[in-house]
Amino acid sequence: MSAAEPILSVRGLSRRFGAIAAVREVSFDLWPGEVMGVVGESGSGKTTLLHLVSGSLRPDAGTVLFRDRQGAMQDIQAMSEPARRMLARTDWGIVHQNPRDGLRMNVSAGANVGERLMAVGARHYGNIRGAAEDWLARVEMDLGRIDDLPRTFSGGMQQRLQIARTLVTHPRLVFMDEPTGGLDVSVQARLLDLIRNLVAVLGLSAIIVTHDLAVTRLLAHRLMVMQRGQVVETGLTDQVLDDPQHPYTQLLVSSVLAA
Amino acid sequence: MDTLPARPATDPGYNFGYLDEQTKRMIRRALLKAVAIPGYQVPFGSREMPLPYGWGTGGIQITASIIGPADTLKVIDQGADDTTNAVSIRRFFARVAGVATTERTAVATIIQTRHRIPERPLSAGQILVYQVPQPEPLRQLEPREAEARKMHALADYGLMHVKLYEDIARFGRIATSYNYPVMVNGRYLMAPSPIPAFDNPKMHRMAALQLFGAGREKRIYAVPPHTEVQSLDFDDHPFKVWRADRCCDLCGAPDSYLDEVVTDDKGGRMFVCSDTDHCAERRGAGHRGPLAGHALQEIAEGKS
Numbered sequence: 001m002s003a004a005e006p007i008l009s010v011r012g013l014s015r016r017f018g019a020i021a022a023v024r025e026v027s028f029d030l031w032p033g034e035v036m037g038v039v040g041e042s043g044s045g046k047t048t049l050l051h052l053v054s055g056s057l058r059p060d061a062g063t064v065l066f067r068d069r070q071g072a073m074q075d076i077q078a079m080s081e082p083a084r085r086m087l088a089r090t091d092w093g094i095v096h097q098n099p100r101d102g103l104r105m106n107v108s109a110g111a112n113v114g115e116r117l118m119a120v121g122a123r124h125y126g127n128i129r130g131a132a133e134d135w136l137a138r139v140e141m142d143l144g145r146i147d148d149l150p151r152t153f154s155g156g157m158q159q160r161l162q163i164a165r166t167l168v169t170h171p172r173l174v175f176m177d178e179p180t181g182g183l184d185v186s187v188q189a190r191l192l193d194l195i196r197n198l199v200a201v202l203g204l205s206a207i208i209v210t211h212d213l214a215v216t217r218l219l220a221h222r223l224m225v226m227q228r229g230q231v232v233e234t235g236l237t238d239q240v241l242d243d244p245q246h247p248y249t250q251l252l253v254s255s256v257l258a259a
Numbered sequence: 260m261d262t263l264p265a266r267p268a269t270d271p272g273y274n275f276g277y278l279d280e281q282t283k284r285m286i287r288r289a290l291l292k293a294v295a296i297p298g299y300q301v302p303f304g305s306r307e308m309p310l311p312y313g314w315g316t317g318g319i320q321i322t323a324s325i326i327g328p329a330d331t332l333k334v335i336d337q338g339a340d341d342t343t344n345a346v347s348i349r350r351f352f353a354r355v356a357g358v359a360t361t362e363r364t365a366v367a368t369i370i371q372t373r374h375r376i377p378e379r380p381l382s383a384g385q386i387l388v389y390q391v392p393q394p395e396p397l398r399q400l401e402p403r404e405a406e407a408r409k410m411h412a413l414a415d416y417g418l419m420h421v422k423l424y425e426d427i428a429r430f431g432r433i434a435t436s437y438n439y440p441v442m443v444n445g446r447y448l449m450a451p452s453p454i455p456a457f458d459n460p461k462m463h464r465m466a467a468l469q470l471f472g473a474g475r476e477k478r479i480y481a482v483p484p485h486t487e488v489q490s491l492d493f494d495d496h497p498f499k500v501w502r503a504d505r506c507c508d509l510c511g512a513p514d515s516y517l518d519e520v521v522t523d524d525k526g527g528r529m530f531v532c533s534d535t536d537h538c539a540e541r542r543g544a545g546h547r548g549p550l551a552g553h554a555l556q557e558i559a560e561g562k563s
Contacts, residue, residue: 082413104421111424118424119417125427125493147428 005067007032007173007205013052013062022048024229026062032172035199035206037220037237039213039252045229046209047177053207054094054175055084066091066173089116093166097178099158102165103150109136109161110146116169135164139194156187160194167198174199174206180215192218213256217241225249269357276323277355282306286324286479290470293481298443299411300394305477309351314344316474318371318390319351325386325470326352326369331359333367338375338516338533345373364536374437376458378515378537381467383484389452391473394480396440396450416448419491427496436501442489443482451488457500457516462488505530508550510541 006029013026023045030036038046051057053064055076064076069091076084088094096102103112113132114122122128133143139160150158159179166174179195180188196219199206208219216223216237223240225233225248233246244250269275276283282304289303308316326332332352336345340362348371349360361367364377371388381387397407400418410416419440426434439456443449451462452471462469462482469482482488492498503517508529515537517530529550532538542551 081409082415085413085415107421107425108428110428111421114424115417115421118420119415121417123420123494125424126495128424129428 005032005071006030007067008053008207009065009073010053011063011065013049013059013064015048015052015057015059021229023052023059026226026231028224028231028234030173030205030207032205033203034222035204035208035220036222036224037216038207038209038224038226039211039216040226041211041252044226046211046226048229049226050175050177050207050209054092055079055088069172086120089119090169091172093169093171093174095159095162095166095174095176095179097181099150099155099162102162103158105149105151107149108147109141109150109153112150112161113165113168116165120169131168132164135168136161138167138198139164140190154187156183156191159183159191163195163198167202170202172205174204176206176208176210178210178212179208180210180212188215195219213241213253225252270354273355275328275356276326277309277351278306278320278323282320283324286320289479290321290324290481293470293479294468294483296447297482297486298447298449298480300478300480302477303479305474308474310347312475313392315348315371315373315390317472317476317479318373318388318474319348319472320474321388321470321472321479322352322369322371323356325388326356326358328356328358330368331361331366333361333364333370333536334372335370335375335377335534335536336373338377338518339535341535362536363540364534374453374455375516375533376454376461378512378532378534379540380461381465383466385467387465387467387469389454389469389471391450391452391471391478392475393438394450394471394473394476394478396438396448411447414446416442419448420493423491423493423496427493433492433496433498439498440491442487442491444486445489448491449480449482449488455501455516456490456498457502459488459490459498460500464488503530506548507532507538507541508548510538510546510551511548512538512541512546 008030011027013023015023026049040046052059065073066076068074110129110132113135114128117128117131132146136143136146141157141160150161180191192215210216220237223235223237224231227248233240233249241253244253285304289301293301306320308319310316334345334348336342352358353360364379369386369388373390395407397410400422401407423433437455438450438453439459441449441451441459451459464485466484468484471480490498505517506513507515507517509531512532515532515534518533520529520531522529
């Protein structure tokens with residue numbers, strides 16, 4: 001697989017909810033190792049787009065092709081349910097905005113990290129525990145809390161746990177929906193630093209949906225601006241943020257409060 | 260203990276076996292499907308029975324559907340033949356089906372059970388009917404029924420190991436001691452009803468047919484004779500049966516499943532076989548435990 005071939009190829013993706021066109025004719029490619037940010041105001045279709053691309057929602061029209069480990073392009077919609085589930089636990093990872101959606105709140109942190117391993121067939125307790133400890137250390141969590149329930153964790157710790165749980169099976173493509181939403185600024189900064197490091201070290205491809213332009217400036221190589229279900233502008237992050245072309249993007253960039 | 264099968268007259272006010280013939284046919288169809296797909300939960304139209312949910316409405320409906328005039332019925336509750344539930348279900352079938360009842364495992368053709376498998380190995384031709392409170396092994400882990408069924412359909416059972424992982428992380432070993440999840444025929448994850456994990460190995464390749472009925476949850480499932488039944492475990496934490504490290508105080512059995520019985524308020528206790536028929540049989544054959552004979556006699560006579 002060369003970097004010249006996209007890992008994800010989206011063409012003409014559309015989805016309506018009744019009279020509302022949530023996503024209209026979205027097309028893009030994502031290359032290996034690339035982090036793409038999707039920005040826009042609330043209700044602009046960012047999260048729906050993420051659901052469509054990750055296969056949890058069926059589009060009305062359009063295709064999503066994903067390059068598997070063998071290098072073949074797979075049509076996500078045409079895949080069988082078991083194959084798609086397998087893909088979602090091995091090659092993909094999803095980090096939800098609310099860690100409660102991504103974590104099992106009634107089992108310990110270690111079990112949360114180990115769940116994906118057990119789901120793909122790991123049956124050696126010592127190895128699963130070792131992997132859980134390794135990943136908790138990598139997301140800078142205290143190993144003494146490996147047997148604690150996630151609900152006893154702070155918001156930032158829950159989010160880090162969710163990231164550990166997602167990355168334990170070494171996915172190649174990670175979807176993040178507002179990964180820093182609801183966290184205070186200092187925790188946000190640490191989390192962003194962590195995500196940036198992990199993405200760089202592991203060579204992940206990622207799609208990050210956010211309304212926070214500062215997050216995209218730190219993490220994303222490329223930016224896609226959405227308004228009312230349509231992509232109004234794409235380009236390199238710095239280029240879009242420093243020289244916005246579309247009136248909506250200009251509004252978005254100018255409305256950021258300078259600290 | 261009744262040793263000679265007595266045949267009481269059937270109550271003429273009821274159809275044979277209490278249920279009407281159409282209901283029995285419906286349950287038999289569900290049973291055939293269950294036997295054809297070992298471990299798969301077949302939905303069925305569970306009827307109201309003259310006893311409350313949780314007292315064995317599922318088991319009693321299966322027994323009513325398969326019982327014939329020539330059958331001999333044994334009912335056990337926590338291993339015992341003489342508890343209220345066991346006695347009343349036995350009396351129920353004696354009245355509505357006129358079948359012979361027994362407390363002896365060896366002569367019974369149908370054994371309806373709650374929470375135990377008899378110690379004596381069952382033979383071909385016998386049928387073991389389990390009363391099941393919760394047929395879905397994933398219920399505690401995955402509350403959505405639709406998702407749980409999808410997991411069964413796709414044999415997607417990693418989640419069950421999360422539960423076992425939690426056990427080891429908290430207690431250092433798999434602490435699940437009853438209703439221990441099993442894989443049937445290498446395909447379906449199954450709740451063996453709340454039998455102790457001690458009984459799990461007996462299900463593996465059992466010569467008798469095993470039927471499971473959950474009345475409230477309206478599910479029937481089955482394990483045909485000689486089917487693989489494996490308890491889930493980890494490579495480095497293999498499945499282990501647990502029993503009290505004692506012998507039966509009445510019959511001296513070193514290998515049966517024991518109940519702990521508190522005998523006074525000074526910390527006195529004794530361990531006895533939970534399977535009363537097994538214990539009586541051993542005592543009949545001359546086996547004696549530490550508290551059998553004079554010691555018991557003294558307690559009975561108030562000397563100690």
